[in-house]
Amino acid sequence: MATGLKNLKIYKMAEELELKVHELTKIYPKDEKYRTVDQLRRSSASVSNNIAEAYNKSSIKEKLRIIRDIAKSEAEETKRNLMRSAKKGYCEKISIELANEYTNLIKAISGYIRFLKTYQLSN
Template structure:
């Protein structure tokens, strides 16, 4: 299916989010290790993982379905970051760039879906 996933800018950018989330959540309270930390890390990892898995599939329809999952994980992670801010685990200064990057990744996923739907 088109480019290999490692050449997709949306995949590369979503990988960077994973690293950022791992670094930020390493500072969370220990009692959140199996709660919010685990959920945030899984949601973050899910984004590039689903992009990669979809790109490896043999049909556009399957790729689009995996992009839907990646998009859902983006929304899930945004919500978890907001919860983290509400619990004072992260500051507004940390949250703003994450939200900005996740919004851009979300737009890129939507753009890729549209491109796949319109291509022959």
């Protein structure tokens, strides 16, 4: 496993994307502040928060549950809201680029899940 949370690839990716989403939402229309902006910020923050929580669990089963059921789902939700934002015309190019980056994060999370399952079977 990665030595230290800060060295975990999916955690670094999630943190970077969270900051990008936060910057993007600063330029959304004011009438989206309590809908799209709030939801994007919360779901993007939840990805890295849940990866951190899972990382510190001693049980592989618990790590898998949090990563698979929460962190990956929050990444999917963020991606979906970015695509919806693009359809609404909010920073279309940047929203689509970020959605694509979330696709890469989701793939990386899936890889980490496979790694944890393999690790679990070997121990």
